[in-house]
Amino acid sequence: MGERLVESVPNVSEGRDRAAIEAMAAALQSGPTVRLLDVQSDPDHHRTVFTLVGDPDGVADAILRLFAAALPRIDLRLHRGEHPRMGAVDVVPFVPVRGVTMADCVALARRVGREVWERFRVPVYLYEEAASRPERRDLAEIRRGEFEGFADKILREEWAPDFGERVLHPTAGATAIGAREFLIAFNVNLGTADLKVAKAIARAVRGSSGGLRYVKALGVALADRGIVQVSMNLTNYKKTPLARALDLVRSEAARHGVAVVGTEIVGLVPEEALFSAADHYLRLERFSPDQVLERRISSAPDG
Template sequence: MKPIIECVPNFSEGVDQGIIHSITGAIGSVEGVKLLNVDPGRGANRTVVTFAGEPEAVVEAAFQGIKMAGELIDMRTQKGEHPRMGATDVCPLIPVSNISLDETAQYAIQLAKRVGDELKIPVYLYEHAQPNKKRSNLAAIRAGEYEGFFKKIKLPMWQPDFGPAELDAKRGATVIGARDFLVAYNINLNTSSTHIANEIAQEVRETGKIIINENGKERIPGALKHVKAIGWYIEEYGKAQVSMNLTNITETPIHQVFDEVAAKAADHGVTVTGSELIGMIPLKAMVEAGRHFLHQQGITYLVNERKLIDAAIQAMGLNELAPFDPQKRIIEYQLG
């Protein structure tokens, strides 16, 4: 069996369809790569692209996408709700089958070196590809964002792993690494309050929040492990969202996240109206979610896979903002 890896680059353009098509065209032009999903977000001004194939082809396609993004996206004028530091903000490689995370990390390092050497873009390694664990967290690397990186990149502890130690004003910097499967998931609230969305995010995310009491500053952990979250308002939808990355859906499945956010929302006097999946999700996660929500309704007898998926879509309101097509959003269905 051939090794298969997935790549999910995030590009800092979610509005200009011409630019998005040029980037995905560059990726899709590489033989042996299957383009699985293109998910632009206007408010975030960010497009998440998912593709997969054998490692060598995926690395080449990622390089071509990063190159094209650098040519077409100008970070000097880019604005959006999502944190970002470069035209290609982050580019993770993920093992899918017949390849280990360690092996995938070596391909990520190979890609990062090529981007730094040939394109002269500053590159930071993250997650499993980064040997220095003080620099492995994406949020820590990206802190300060594009605007703050002109100074940050000059600090000794924030020298890039590859490429010049000077921020490219037009293209910014890029983070490349290897990680396990991550689900990008936003939950919609019936409020426009960023404050409330942020409060809920702090209460559910693993890192929690910092409070000040008589003992000084104290960190209060959140309810959900392996969850990163922020709150924001998306003008396009007229809604605030709790925007999350679920980094271990085996230990903290998506249905548990939905229920917890709904409970915290109720504590703040607001309700969850639905949710939004960014990119793709494994079949197992949707099946388990469907089974969970049917059990909540007292349905414990066996139902087929399609009905379980439909139950998950309906319970989590995945159709609220746009149609949710399982054939396009579930990775196993796309890979065949």
């Protein structure tokens, strides 16, 4: 693959019909410069999350093919699932991976957003780093009301779409398209069955209640293991690294007399996040990723 890489993680409102999901996966990966890394369908949520990477133009084309495949196959008027949603293609984030900036991904979100309206007549809201105003950064804020409430919401002055007219697509609703950092799902398991402890720690570490700026956290029970877990999303691992999140959970847990018994990273993690954790705990004084053998191999000039 090329040196400029963008990830996109489109979420669609179909998690049950295998044929429809496969058709959308096929549409995403039919370009020569993109790769579909993962497909996660949840029948209860009635939702599928695709993970693809490629060069910026290739990923933009793939997302437009996804809309073309999804619109005839998804009718939100008939959709019932646990996960909140406002669109057939509900959310499309672009994530810088290599050789591209956040500004590039914001530009990509705007370009794709404009085309989605022009080609498919689905109104588009820009979110997170691509948001056109502060109150649209938060996806949950945009989606509040969901498909059923959006016919009214879109008529309100402050909820005019960023691209498109103030009319919902009859079957495909509206779409949020944005740019954000890579998201790491990082869970910390605690040596207690007391869910109150996990919830208290989650409250202490998450940004929204005064903790770390780029951490979202929930306390959950792992019933089969008889323990509890602080389940976190790190929304900017460069500014709030894995090590800092773990160390804060550990010290909050100690205050409750509880030990960290293990952790897990769910799904993918950028190598830089692991290099950074090694750097932190090994107490390296001046480490550069250029010292990594595999990077030197792939970046050395031919000859």
